[in-house]
Amino acid sequence: MSSSTSGSHWKSVDNEFRNKVDNIFHKYPKLPKTLPREDRPNVTSYPLNVTLYGYSLPLRIGSEVSVKNYNTFLDRNEKTGYKFSWDEGNVYIIEMAIPEHEAVVSYLQDCFKEPNNGVRRGPIRVYGSPYHYNPIRYGEKIAPDVAVRPSNAHVLQPLIRHPGPPPSDMNGRAHARVICEIGNSQTIISWNERCELWMREEYVRCVLGIKLFSKKIIGETVHRQMIARLWTRVVQGGGELSSNATLARAGVYVKEWDFGTIQYNNNAPTPTGCNALNLNAFQITIPIADAFYDPPIVGGVPTPYAILVPGTVVGVNFVIDLFDVQQVVLESQ
Incomplete structure (x- = not known):
């Protein structure tokens, strides 16, 4: 491993560790481990407890999330292909880049x-x-x-x-x-x-x-x-x-x-x-x-x-x- 590659590796590990520590002390939304389904939207409005409907959209991925923590979450996940919405502490995935x-x-x-x-x-x-x-x-x-x-x-x-x-x-x-x-x-x-x-x-x-x-x-x-x-x-x-x-x-x-x-x-x-x-x-x-x-x-x-x-x-x-x-x-x- 070259010195530049090694430095990049440890920087990545350090950032990952910092994020894990940050997550312990702050309440951020959590992205789903599997992709939501966009083929059958089945609620007329939000907020709703959409987890009752499985992984169709809109999908709630966080609650009691402050605006500051929501903005930090956006900075870390702007390239995920989702469109998010914040509503009185609740965070939803409302759209996908299909x-x-x-x-x-x-x-x-x-x-x-x-x-x-x-x-x-x-x-x-x-x-x-x-x-x-x-x-x-x-x-x-x-x-x-x-x-x-x-x-x-x-x-x-x-x-x-x-x-x-x-x-x-x-x-x-x-x-x-x-x-x-x-x-x-x-x-x-x-x-x-x-x-x-x-x-x-x-x-x-x-x-x-x-x-x-x-x-x-x-x-x-x-x-x-x-x-x-x-x-x-x-x-x-x-x-x-x-x-x-x-x-x-x-x-x-x-x-x-x-x-x-x-x-x-x-x-x-x-x-x-x-x-x-x-x-x-x-x-x-x-x-x-x-x-x-x-x-x-x-x-x-x-x-x-x-x-x-x-x-x-x-x-x-x-x-x-x-x-x-x-x-x-x-x-x-």
């Missing part, structure tokens, strides 16, 4: 990079699961599936980290302006709540949520129900007004699209009509200007201003074609 989920994440990231016109370090920065602070519980770390923010060259990093003003992510960079949350194993209730949670932060201009439901086999064909919801601060065209949005009366507008191969919440296997690209009824547009929201702050309060979009950005809107989303899901399942 192929369908990751395919949608990858597609959306590509959509938000397009206005950079092929520049690899363009003015629009697109990230997967960067940690931010919970807008309503100071100190708790949460991460979206996709976060879009302006580059430091166009919107300076906040001088004061979260809560600012202006707010920042966990690394002190400009807070995400556009958020995406993809729900597969999550219940529709918890997915909707998580999307609406982000809109509690004024600097989040819109949230795009994609919810995938279980596969349905009809005859010899595998179908998938899917819906999309867009939470914005400006009235948008397209889609249908959602009655499931609790923030709709607080200056937040919500649109919904039913875009799977068959309609959601319909006992009859009725097609949605989302069967080709470039159908106006199944395209979501988000103003590129939303990514560059950066009002001046007077007396600690953001004030009205004219948004400046860099001249190198191509186009006016981010465009998400829901037929594309449908197809990447079907190809991945």
